[in-house]
Amino acid sequence: MRLTLPFLNKDAKKKTAKKGATKKSRIAAEGRRAARRRARARWMKPALKIGAPVAIAGALSAAGFVLWSNGTIQRTYDNAVAATMKTSAEMGLAVYQVSVSGRRETNKDRLLKAVGVRVGDPILAVDIQDILDRVNSIGWVESAVVERRLPDHLHIQIEERKAAAIWQKDHEFVLVDIDGNVIGTDGLERYRHLKVVVGDGAPDRTAELVSLLEREPMLNSRIVAAVWVAGRRWNLRLDNGIDIRLPEENPGDALQRLAQLERDHRLLARDIAAIDLRQSDRLIVRMTEEAAERKRAHKDET
Structure with a gap:
């Protein structure tokens, strides 16, 4: 037996078509929303995988900072080291x-x-x-x-270090080595035979002074002190109190000239207070006060 559907008029067809289209639109919209949910789920999973360790690390870092800031970690470490020692x-x-x-x-x-x-x-x-x-x-x-x-x-x-000189500064005496390094006062009494250097910067010139004096051993043995004058030149003091003024330029030549005069004329045995060698073409000698007085007295008698 065959059934025949009743015939639909035009209005019924339009309503039926419109209803079908609306249903299809709803289905398509639901499909799009489902696709967006699936896409969001896909990118959220790795984000959660990354975010969880970062959050944990941040929490641990914050806890570590608190422990560090109040010294807990350092104290724990120090205590462990002390126990080990x-x-x-x-x-x-x-x-x-x-x-x-x-x-x-x-x-x-x-x-x-x-x-x-x-x-x-x-x-x-x-x-x-x-x-x-x-x-x-x-x-x-x-x-x-x-x-x-x-x-x-x-x-x-x-x-x-090897003591090379005694430096006098502000009425105090300290040992110095050949490079001018200050040794101090320990053992000073045992080194009274060393030459005394005086003046700012004198210790730094110790090596230069030693080299200069070693050229004339006879004079070197009689020199007890050296004064570094104005950062330019030396004045020497002999064991009998005579002062020798050396030039700034070529002091070795001046010292050699004095050594020759001593060998030839025994100059240093005379009543002399100072010898000025700063001019290369002449020698200036200043007598002691006693010698000058005797000379004046002798002149008056004549």
């Missing part, structure tokens, strides 16, 4: 022997104070660089080496 000392890694080589003039007590360790201190906790800096600050020490010899031995090897 204590354990190492209990196991025998402690200072029980300190030896020194190369010491002749350096004061023993001052050196031990510079080393600054006590018997039983953990040897691994000893700061070698700090010891080296303190030892090198001692005037007599030119250079030093500090060695940690496990399990219980510290060794200090020093090379000392």
